[in-house]
Amino acid sequence: MAQGALPGFRDFYPEQFAERAYIMDVWRRVLRRYAFAEYDGPPLEPLDLYRKKSGDELVGQLYSFTDKGDRQVAMRPEMTPTFARMVAARANALRKPVRWFSVPQLFRYERQQKGRLREHFQLNVDIVGESAVTADAELLSIALDIMRELGFTSAGVKARVSDRRLLQALLTHAGASEDAMPAVFAVIDKLGREPAALSREKLDSIVGADVSGRIDSFLALENIDVLSSAYENIPEVAEHVERMRKYFEYLHALGFADWVTLDLSIVRGLAYYTGIVFELFDTAGEYRAICGGGRYDTLLDTLGGVDLPALGFGMGDVVVGELLRSRALIPATAPRTDYWVAGEDESLISTVMSIATQLRGRDKSVEYALKPQQLSRQLRSAVAAGASHAILLKHAQLDAGEVTVRDLAEGTERSVRLTELINSL
Ligand code: HAM
Numbered sequence: 001m002a003q004g005a006l007p008g009f010r011d012f013y014p015e016q017f018a019e020r021a022y023i024m025d026v027w028r029r030v031l032r033r034y035a036f037a038e039y040d041g042p043p044l045e046p047l048d049l050y051r052k053k054s055g056d057e058l059v060g061q062l063y064s065f066t067d068k069g070d071r072q073v074a075m076r077p078e079m080t081p082t083f084a085r086m087v088a089a090r091a092n093a094l095r096k097p098v099r100w101f102s103v104p105q106l107f108r109y110e111r112q113q114k115g116r117l118r119e120h121f122q123l124n125v126d127i128v129g130e131s132a133v134t135a136d137a138e139l140l141s142i143a144l145d146i147m148r149e150l151g152f153t154s155a156g157v158k159a160r161v162s163d164r165r166l167l168q169a170l171l172t173h174a175g176a177s178e179d180a181m182p183a184v185f186a187v188i189d190k191l192g193r194e195p196a197a198l199s200r201e202k203l204d205s206i207v208g209a210d211v212s213g214r215i216d217s218f219l220a221l222e223n224i225d226v227l228s229s230a231y232e233n234i235p236e237v238a239e240h241v242e243r244m245r246k247y248f249e250y251l252h253a254l255g256f257a258d259w260v261t262l263d264l265s266i267v268r269g270l271a272y273y274t275g276i277v278f279e280l281f282d283t284a285g286e287y288r289a290i291c292g293g294g295r296y297d298t299l300l301d302t303l304g305g306v307d308l309p310a311l312g313f314g315m316g317d318v319v320v321g322e323l324l325r326s327r328a329l330i331p332a333t334a335p336r337t338d339y340w341v342a343g344e345d346e347s348l349i350s351t352v353m354s355i356a357t358q359l360r361g362r363d364k365s366v367e368y369a370l371k372p373q374q375l376s377r378q379l380r381s382a383v384a385a386g387a388s389h390a391i392l393l394k395h396a397q398l399d400a401g402e403v404t405v406r407d408l409a410e411g412t413e414r415s416v417r418l419t420e421l422i423n424s425l
Contacts, residue, residue, distance in 0.1 A: 088304020
């Protein structure tokens with residue numbers, strides 16, 4: 001029996017490929033509007049690139065092996081380390097801010113679940129060289145513009161935004177110690193994916209019940225104004241609230257106010273984020289995160305020794321595809337074939353080929369029967385192929401330089417001079 005693809009890997013039959021191409025087309029179209037340039041890097045990288053900065057969760061999911069030259073290598077599980085390395089290597093020569101995007105295929109040995117496969121294509125959009133919060137707003141508006149272009153509205157998709165600096169300041173103010181931060185962040189990152197009682201129990205054991213209670217109450221704040229008034233007299237927190245308020249103001253100016261909500265429990269699993277972070281979700285809560293990203297101001301320094309602020313996001317094709325299918329938002333693809341050329345008998349095959357060649361020379365999509373067939377059979381094949389027109393070649397007509405063009409949708413026919421037909425295209 002023939003073997004199927006490995007678990008978590010996909011075969012893209014033409015129908016699935018068309019869906020993938022549609023998503024990627026929209027990605028590229030929107031990124032052009034925002035004046036981003038496309039790049040790519042190697043699918044195989046030194047294992048160390050991910051060990052340094054991706055975080056334990058991702059490193060545990062690596063497809064890694066020792067190559068024939070005894071190098072420890074890994075299939076790329078994410079694009080950000082490659083991107084950071086590439087930009088760091090040419091940091092001085094590049095015009096800032098760098099605005100680049102890429103659509104790599106990524107590999108992670110994930111536990112099988114809805115919305116998560118072991119390979120996926122991920123749009124990566126990144127900006128380097130700008131620390132102002134205007135850049136954070138520009139970045140998120142790109143992710144939201146893509147969702148809008150795909151046919152979603154703010155009723156169906158929301159961005160949940162937070163800021164690691166703000167969260168850290170709030171945690172410190174609540175009484176959590178510096179040492180406890182990584183453990184507290186890890187618990188907060190899992191909120192919503194773990195039973196609430198278990199998260200609370202973990203928090204209690206890390207910081208004690210009092211601090212844990214305070215953390216619980218500020219995590220529930222979803223309104224930036226409420227947050228502003230609660231902390232306006234606490235400068236070490238207020239400074240970060242103010243940045244968040246500006247962020248909301250800019251997103252409003254960019255036309256996306258309705259799409260964004262404050263959610264301080266958004267931490268992001270990856271280890272390198274340092275500032276504003278966000279994730280996009282369907283409001284029905286049926287699917288996993290559509291997209292995630294944020295600011296990572298120290299990664300270029302860690303990986304390439306250049307001190308440049310950076311921010312970006314990744315949006316996978318898997319959840320986007322599931323959502324589009326469930327909301328019937330994938331447009332039907334247009335007929336693939338423009339002309340089917342059919343000959344009355346076998347002796348016309350060279351003429352069929354020559355006419356097909358002339359039509360293809362005019363950028364038309366053309367097919368014909370590759371073995372001798374009755375004219376009626378050829379016409380059935382033309383219809384099955386979804387061709388919009390058939391060109392019928394008959395000896396009597398050809399002698400006068402004419403062919404019959406049949407409109408296969410309407411069922412109408414007309415005689416035309418072959419030279420006129422070609423020249424009219
Ligand atoms: P991430 O949150 O790991 O971020 O992935 C971003 C998005 O990729 C997810 O929201 C999801 O749509 C998709 N995705 C991730 N893993 C899978 C999977 N196993 N199967 C299907 N889809 C998946 C990053 O990777 C960051 N490097 C993004 C980034 C770019 N941050 C800054 N620049």
